[in-house]
Each structure stands twice: as structure tokens, then as C-alpha cells.
Amino acid sequence: MASPHKIVFANEKGGTGKSTTAVHVAIALAARGARVACIDLDTRQRTMFRYLENRVATMKRRKIDLPIPEFEAFEYDTLARLGTQIERLSKDADFLIFDTPGRDDKFARFVATRANTLVTPMNDSFVDFDLIGQVDPENFKVKRLSFYAELIWEARKARAKSDGVTIDWVVLRNRLHNMEARNQLRMARAIEELSKRVGFRALTGLNERVIYRELFPSGLTLIDKGYLGQLGTAHVVARQELRELVTGLQLPDRYSERLV
Ligand SMILES: Nc1ncnc2c1ncn2[C@@H]1O[C@H](COP(=O)(O)OP(=O)(O)OP(=O)(O)O)[C@@H](O)[C@H]1O
Numbered sequence: 001m002a003s004p005h006k007i008v009f010a011n012e013k014g015g016t017g018k019s020t021t022a023v024h025v026a027i028a029l030a031a032r033g034a035r036v037a038c039i040d041l042d043t044r045q046r047t048m049f050r051y052l053e054n055r056v057a058t059m060k061r062r063k064i065d066l067p068i069p070e071f072e073a074f075e076y077d078t079l080a081r082l083g084t085q086i087e088r089l090s091k092d093a094d095f096l097i098f099d100t101p102g103r104d105d106k107f108a109r110f111v112a113t114r115a116n117t118l119v120t121p122m123n124d125s126f127v128d129f130d131l132i133g134q135v136d137p138e139n140f141k142v143k144r145l146s147f148y149a150e151l152i153w154e155a156r157k158a159r160a161k162s163d164g165v166t167i168d169w170v171v172l173r174n175r176l177h178n179m180e181a182r183n184q185l186r187m188a189r190a191i192e193e194l195s196k197r198v199g200f201r202a203l204t205g206l207n208e209r210v211i212y213r214e215l216f217p218s219g220l221t222l223i224d225k226g227y228l229g230q231l232g233t234a235h236v237v238a239r240q241e242l243r244e245l246v247t248g249l250q251l252p253d254r255y256s257e258r259l260v
């Protein structure tokens with residue numbers, strides 16, 4: 001049996017929208033009929049796990065059926081235990097989705113090196129960019145790679161050597177504000193330059209929208225049309241941006257017989 005396609009959301013920088021994006025992608029895939037399992041590696045915050053717990057509670061409370069992935073939090077302290085958990089959840093999954101904490105963490109590194117798709121959401125800010133590359137203060141041209149890019153670079157090299165797999169590294173420009181056209185242009189240029197040097201793909205993620213902050217208690221997502229009540233009216237565009245994000249991830253279609 002083919003092993004699941006592993007999608008890892010990772011950035012040592014906190015608050016870039018890893019958990020929010022991970023949940024939305026997981027639900028989007030589950031809604032298409034793919035078998036999805038999630039592991040939350042953020043043992044402190046457990047945002048993804050709690051989001052999905054809230055979703056289950058909403059399903060029960062409202063007596064409704066919603067697409068829901070398998071989900072677990074990682075609760076142990078050894079890589080071996082994580083390996084066992086991954087193996088168990090892999091049995092019935094097309095996609096395995098990992099959320100990781102916004103700090104350096106050995107479990108996050110472990111799954112990052114085993115990813116098929118590594119998604120690094122970042123805010124359109126040179127503070128966030130600094131983890132990946134340093135820019136010239138006068139003209140914003142990329143001067144050198146930073147440690148996180150080096151780390152991923154090494155991981156990809158090791159992976160390609162050990163089992164010939166290329167990790168598709170996607171840097172997601174996330175939480176974009178429509179108001180900041182000039183900054184967006186500068187970031188776009190810097191990211192494009194760096195993407196060529198480091199070999200990641202730059203993708204546009206989710207826009208900054210209040211709705212993303214309000215969905216957590218109910219565990220609902222933008223996909224849950226018809227259940228969002230007053231939240232749901234003005235978000236056709238947001239759903240479209242989520243669809244484009246999932247398309248942009250270029251996930252394998254070997255599960256297409258189950259995808260509708
Ligand atoms: N697209 C968005 N629009 C508006 N708010 C957002 C968006 N994405 C995330 N947020 C909000 O930003 C905060 C951080 O988001 P989230 O928890 O998803 O980030 P994270 O990268 O997982 O953070 P951490 O590194 O702490 O795990 C939360 O309050 C969340 O509701």
C-alpha cells in the first residue's frame with residue numbers, strides 16, 4: 001500500500017498562521033473525499049488538535065455531519081514514539097498533515113525531513129523573511145541565506161541522497177493585507193530571488209481576514225458553507241483563495257478516484 005503524502009507546516013517563527021492554514025487544508029482535502037490524518041506536534045498550544053476537537057463538539061451539538069479528518073496530538077517525548085504514531089496513522093490515510101510549534105523543536109525537524117510537501121507560512125514582513133534570508137538595507141536585495149533556509153537545504157539534500165525523494169518546499173506568503181501594496185511588491189521580489197537560490201516555491205496563502213480568528217471556538221472552516229450563520233455571507237472570495245492555495249500545493253492525484 002502506498003504511504004500517505006506527508007504535508008508538514010513548519011516555521012520557527014510564531015504566529016504566521018501554521019495552525020490555521022493546516023486545519024483549513026486538512027478540511028479542504030477531507031471535504032473532497034481524501035482520507036486525512038493530522039498530528040499536532042505543538043504539545044503546548046495544541047491549536048490544531050483543539051480546533052478539530054471544537055469541530056467534533058459542534059457536530060454533536062448541532063447534530064450535523066461535517067468532513068472531519070482523523071486527528072491526534074503527540075504526547076510523548078521520543079522520536080521512536082512519534083515514528084510509531086506516524087506508522088499507525090499512515091495505514092488508512094492518503095494525507096498525513098503535521099502542525100508544528102513556532103520554535104526550534106526536534107520533533108518538528110524530524111517530520112520536516114520526512115515531508116513530501118513542506119509548507120512554511122510567513123507574514124509579509126522582513127522580520128519573518130530574516131529567518132530565511134537577509135536583505136541589503138538599502139535596496140532589499142538578498143545578501144545571504146539565514147539558518148532556517150540552510151537547515152531545510154541540508155534536510156532536502158540528505159533526503160534526496162537517502163531515498164531519492166525531493167521535498168517540495170513551499171513558502172507561503174500568508175496573512176496578506178490588501179492595504180500594503182508597496183511592501184508586498186518588495187517582499188515578492190525578495191522572495192522570488194531567494195526562491196531561485198534555495199529552490200523553494202513561493203505561493204500566496206490566505207489573506208488577513210477577521211473570520212479566520214472567529215472560527216476556532218466552533219471548529220468551523222470557510223468550507224462549511226451553510227453552517228457559518230452571519231459569518232458566512234461575504235466570504236466567497238476567501239473560499240476561492242483557499243481553493244487556489246490547495247491547488248497551488250500541487251498535491252499528488254493518485255487519490256483522485258476518491259476525490260470528487
Ligand atoms: N489569515 C488570517 N487572518 C486573520 N487572522 C489570522 C489568519 N491566520 C491566522 N490568524 C490569527 O493569527 C494568530 C496566529 O495564527 P496561528 O495560531 O494559526 O499561527 P501559528 O503559526 O500556528 O502560531 P504558533 O507559531 O504560535 O503556533 C491567531 O490569532 C489566528 O486566529
Ligand SMILES: [Mg+2]
Pocket residue numbers: 018019020042045047099100101102
Ligand atoms: Mg500553531
